[in-house]
Amino acid sequence: xxxxxxxxxxxxxxxxxxxxxxxxxxxxxxxxxxxxxxxxxxxxxxxxxxxxxxxxxxxxxxxxxxxxxxxxxxxxxxxxxxxxxxxxxxxxxxxxxxxxxxxxxxxxxxxxxxxxxxxxxxxxxxxxxxxxxxxxxxxxxxxxxxxxxxxxxxxxxxxxxxxxxxxxxxxxxxxxxxxxxxxxxxxxxxxxxxxxxxxxxxxxxxxxxxxxxxxxxxxxxxxxxxxxxxxxxxxxxxxxxxxxxxxxxxxxxxxxxxxxxxxxxxxxxxxxxxxxxxxxxxxxxxxxxxxxxxxxxxxxxxxxxxxxxxxxxxxxxxxxxxxxxxxxxxxxxxxxxxxxxxxxxxxxxxxxxxxxxxxxx
Numbered sequence: 001x002x003x004x005x006x007x008x009x010x011x012x013x014x015x016x017x018x019x020x021x022x023x024x025x026x027x028x029x030x031x032x033x034x035x036x037x038x039x040x041x042x043x044x045x046x047x048x049x050x051x052x053x054x055x056x057x058x059x060x061x062x063x064x065x066x067x068x069x070x071x072x073x074x075x076x077x078x079x080x081x082x083x084x085x086x087x088x089x090x091x092x093x094x095x096x097x098x099x100x101x102x103x104x105x106x107x108x109x110x111x112x113x114x115x116x117x118x119x120x121x122x123x124x125x126x127x128x129x130x131x132x133x134x135x136x137x138x139x140x141x142x143x144x145x146x147x148x149x150x151x152x153x154x155x156x157x158x159x160x161x162x163x164x165x166x167x168x169x170x171x172x173x174x175x176x177x178x179x180x181x182x183x184x185x186x187x188x189x190x191x192x193x194x195x196x197x198x199x200x201x202x203x204x205x206x207x208x209x210x211x212x213x214x215x216x217x218x219x220x221x222x223x224x225x226x227x228x229x230x231x232x233x234x235x236x237x238x239x240x241x242x243x244x245x246x247x248x249x250x251x252x253x254x255x256x257x258x259x260x261x262x263x264x265x266x267x268x269x270x271x272x273x274x275x276x277x278x279x280x281x282x283x284x285x286x287x288x289x290x291x292x293x294x295x296x297x298x299x300x301x302x303x304x305x306x307x308x309x310x311x312x313x314x315x316x317x318x319x320x321x322x323x324x325x326x327x328x329x330x331x332x333x334x335x336x337x338x339x340x341x342x343x344x345x346x347x348x349x350x351x352x353x354x355x356x357x358x359x360x361x
Contacts (some may be wrong), residue, residue: 003025003045004045004096005043005044005045006018006027007026008043008087008089009027009043011087012029012031012032012033012035012041012082012087012089013029013030013031013032013036014029014030014032015027015028015029015032015033016028016029016030016040016141018053019042022047024044024045024046024047024203024224025044025045025047026042026044027042027043027044028040028041028042028092029041029042029043029046029089033149034327035082036089038080039090039091039094040092040094040132040177041090041091041092042089042090043069043082043087043089043092043093044090044096044209045089049294050114050291051099051284052157053154053158053288053289053292053297054075054153054203054204054225055150055153055157056136056224056225056227057135057136057139057141057225057226057227058133058134058135058223058224058227059133059134059135059227060133060134060138061223061226062088062090063133063134064078064131064133064223064226065077065078065079065090065223066079066133067131067132067133068131068223069224071131072120072128072131074118074122075119075217075218075219075220076219076220076221076223076325077090077091077092077093077213077219077221078090078091080307082096090254092211092243093213093219094358095211095212095213095214095219096107096211096212097207097208097209097210097211097212098207098208098211098212098218099206100113101212102207103207104207104241104243104244105243105244106245107244107245107247107248108244108248109232111216112212112218113211113252113255115190115217115218115246116205116210116218116238116252117255117256117259118233118245119202119205119218120235120256120260120359121259121260121263122142122236122263123199123200123201123202123231123305124200124231124260124263124267125199125263125264126200127197127198127199127200127228128140128141128198129307130200130230131184131200131228132164138309139354140198140228141201141227141228141230143197146193146198146229146230146233147190147193147233147277147281148187148231149182149192150190150229150233150281151186151187151190151281152340154180154281154284154288155180155181158162158285158288158289158292159180159288161221162288162292163177166249166291166292166295166347167346168350169291169295169343170291171342171346172346173291173318173335173340173343173345174322174323174331174332174333174334174335175287175291175331176329176330176331177328179284179329179330180284185328185329185330185360186281186284186328187206188279189277189281189328190281191280192273192277193230193274193277193334194268194269194270194273194274195265196230196231196232197228197231197264197265197266197267197271198228198230198231199228199231199267200226200227200228201226201227201228201229201230201231201233202220202223202225203225203226203227203228203235203237203240204222204224204225204237204241205220205234205237205241205242206238207241207242208220208240208290209222230278231260231264231267232267232268232271232274232275232278233346234280234313235253235256235278236275236278236279236281236282237278237282238281239251239252239253239284240279240282240283243298251270251276257271280327280328281328282327283321283324283325283328284328284329286321286324287321287322287325290317290318290321291318292318292320294314294317294318294344295347295348297310297314297346298310298344299313299347299348302348311341311345311348312326312341312343314341314344315337315340315344316336316337316342317334318340319334319335319337321339321357322334322335341355
C-alpha cells in the first residue's frame with residue numbers, strides 16, 4: 001500500500017526519495033509546474049513503530065519551523081503548504097551533513113564552530129512567550145523541575161516502559177532496576193542543579209543535523225525534539241553527541257559561555273558544577289536508548305547474511321556506552337564485549353524477539 005506521503009510527493013513532481021529519518025520517513029521531490037521555483041523539497045510522515053526516548057514538547061515540527069521563520073531565525077528549513085491539496089512540505093537543504101565532512105571525534109574548522117555558536121545565540125534569544133507553536137503540555141521548562149522531569153521521563157518512558165520486552169536484556173547487561181530511581185546518584189545530582197533562565201532548545205544538535213550548503217553555511221534540521229528549558233542541557237547534549245577532541249571541547253564550552261551569557265544573563269551559572277551533571281545524564285540516557293535500539297535492529301536482522309556483522313557492531317557500541325555510563329549509573333560491573341554479544345544473541349534467539357515494536361512515547 002502506497003503511503004500518503006508518497007502519494008502527495010508523486011502528485012507534485014518526480015520523487016527522488018525515500019530519505020530515511022528516525023522518527024519520520026521522508027520523500028524528496030523535484031516539484032513540477034508552478035512549484036519548480038522552490039527546488040527540491042521533502043514530504044514526510046511519522047515512521048510506524050518509531051521508538052521515542054526523548055520528551056516531546058511541541059505538537060508539530062512544521063508549526064515550530066513556521067514560527068522560527070516568522071521570528072527571523074536563519075538557516076532553518078522553510079515550510080511550504082499547497083493549500084489546494086493540504087500538503088505540507090519542507091525545503092530540501094542542498095549540501096552534505098557535517099557528519100560526512102567531519103565525522104564524530106574530529107575537530108571542526110573555526111568557521112563551522114563560529115556558525116554553531118551563532119545557532120546557540122539564535123536559540124537563547126527565544127523565550128517561551130516568543131514562540132506560539134502548539135505545546136503538548138503546560139510545562140515551560142523553568143527551574144529545577146526541568147532536570148527532574150527529564151530524568152523522570154527517561155526512567156518511566158525510556159526504561160520502565162520497555163521492561164516487559166527488554167527487561168531480561170537489561171538485567172544481563174548489569175543495569176539495575178532502580179538505576180534512575182529517587183535514591184539514585186542521578187536523582188541526587190538533578191536535585192542539585194542550579195536554576196537558569198529558560199530559552200528555546202534544539203535538543204539534538206549533532207553532526208548529522210547540520211547541513212553544509214555549497215557556500216559553506218550550516219543549516220540546522222530535525223527540530224522534533226525542540227523544547228524550552230535549561231540552555232546548559234542543549235550544550236551538554238551537543239558536546240556528548242559531537243564527541244569533540246578534548247582540546248576543542250574546552251574551546252567549545254568557552255565560546256558557548258562568551259556567546260550565550262551576554263544574551264541570556266545567568267545561562268552559565270554554576271557551569272563548572274552543572275555541565276558534568278548534565279553530561280552524566282546524557283551518558284546514562286544513551287544506555288536506555290542504545291540498548292533498545294540495537295536490540296530492535298538485531299531482531300529485524302535475524303536470519304539475514306548481515307546478522308553476524310551487525311551483532312558484533314552492536315556489542316561494541318553497547319559496551320562502549322555502558323563503560324561511559326558506569327559511574328553515573330553506579331554499575332557494579334560492565335560486561336565484556338563478548339558477554340554483551342552473547343546477551344544480544346540469546347535475546348534474538350528467544351521467542352518473541354521479532355515481535356512488533358513498542359512505541360516509547
